Amino acid sequence: MTTDDAGCGCGCGTPGRSAFLSIGTGAPQEVPPAAGGRHSIEQALVPAGTFTMGDSSGDQNPADGETPRHEVTLGAFEIDATSVTNADFARFVDDTGYRTEAETFGFSAVFHLAVAAPEDDVLGQPPGTPWWFGVRGADWRHPGGSRSDLDGLGDHPVTHVSWNDAVAYCSWAGRRLPTEAEWEYAARGGIDGAKYPWGDAEVDEGGWRANIWQGTFPRENTLEDGWLTTAPVRSFAPNGYGLWQPVGNVWEWCQDWFDPRAYQRGPVTAPAGPGRGTARVLRGGSYLCHISYCNRYRNSARSQNTPDSSMGNAGFRTVARGAVTA
Numbered sequence: 236m237t238t239d240d241a242g243c244g245c246g247c248g249t250p251g252r253s254a255f256l257s258i259g260t261g262a263p264q265e266v267p268p269a270a271g272g273r274h275s276i277e278q279a280l281v282p283a284g285t286f287t288m289g290d291s292s293g294d295q296n297p298a299d300g301e302t303p304r305h306e307v308t309l310g311a312f313e314i315d316a317t318s319v320t321n322a323d324f325a326r327f328v329d330d331t332g333y334r335t336e337a338e339t340f341g342f343s344a345v346f347h348l349a350v351a352a353p354e355d356d357v358l359g360q361p362p363g364t365p366w367w368f369g370v371r372g373a374d375w376r377h378p379g380g381s382r383s384d385l386d387g388l389g390d391h392p393v394t395h396v397s398w399n400d401a402v403a404y405c406s407w408a409g410r411r412l413p414t415e416a417e418w419e420y421a422a423r424g425g426i427d428g429a430k431y432p433w434g435d436a437e438v439d440e441g442g443w444r445a446n447i448w449q450g451t452f453p454r455e456n457t458l459e460d461g462w463l464t465t466a467p468v469r470s471f472a473p474n475g476y477g478l479w480q481p482v483g484n485v486w487e488w489c490q491d492w493f494d495p496r497a498y499q500r501g502p503v504t505a506p507a508g509p510g511r512g513t514a515r516v517l518r519g520g521s522y523l524c525h526i527s528y529c530n531r532y533r534n535s536a537r538s539q540n541t542p543d544s545s546m547g548n549a550g551f552r553t554v555a556r557g558a559v560t561a
């Protein structure tokens with residue numbers, strides 16, 4: 236397993252942008268700061284408090300730095316109850332004309348069973364993760380490639396957005412990405428030390444509780460939870476704070492730089508992560524997480540990718556800027 240620039244090394248960890256053949260070059264775009272965009276996602280209020288951050292179930296992936304467990308104190312904050320949808324992202328693009336990095340580079344990473352593109356558009360598979368294809372023409376509007384569209388997917392999470400794209404959306408909306416600590420605290424939903432947002436019950440106990448993978452990864456998905464790729468953001472049940480699908484469905488970008496040693500030295504009040512790095516934190520796992528293979532659809536699980544990388548199984552949710560009283 237590698238934790239370099241090739242994602243988390245697990246089944247659903249996507250290779251970074253540089254692992255694919257680059258067929259163009261992107262340039263960062265200016266988005267008017269706090270442009271007053273119509274961010275209309277329902278808010279979940281997370282109360283001020285102290286929680287235990289890190290793995291308490293013994294399921295940690297050692298290279299990811301899910302330990303040491305440590306107490307973290309946060310003020311109250313408001314976070315999106317769902318991840319940002321295709322319809323939400325479309326409003327941002329309509330307002331600003333923003334082009335995502337998948338569009339400027341000309342390709343994005345698509346899971347092999349989700350490709351909807353002519354063979355010529357498939358740019359290749361990085362060694363080690365042959366189920367990921369670089370697909371020319373894949374972007375947020377074309378999640379499987381040029382032969383796909385967003386018909387019926389307005390309430391699904393936006394995908395193929397890089398960390399830089401997510402930050403551009405936040406700038407338009409007058410919002411920001413959650414810190415990794417905020418994300419984990421909100422995902423826990425008020426249950427201290429549990430493996431999942433709903434508690435410690437396994438994900439398949441009494442019906443599926445999250446959109447992950449069932450069957451034999453990466454070839455056969457038995458679709459027991461109903462979804463091969465993304466599900467509508469309000470699928471399954473929200474956690475105790477009202478967050479839908481913090482684990483499963485799509486990975487969610489966080490503000491922090493990734494460092495597997497981050498927990499050994501960060502401050503314990505409102506930690507914002509390392510001061511520098513090469514990859515940004517991703518949290519929560521995705522529809523590609525498999526119960527016996529990757530196991531990153533847990534509250535404390537961590538992944539990462541470079542800020543210009545995009546893929547069909549990662550999106551984001553946002554938090555309000557500034558303090559909230561609760």
Ligand SMILES: [Ca+2]
Pocket residue numbers: 446447448449458460461462463464522
């Ligand atoms: Ca599924």
Ligand SMILES: [Ca+2]
Pocket residue numbers: 480481482483484485486487518519520
């Ligand atoms: Ca998620």
Ligand SMILES: [Cu+2]
Pocket residue numbers: 245246247248520521523524525529530531532
């Ligand atoms: Cu996974």
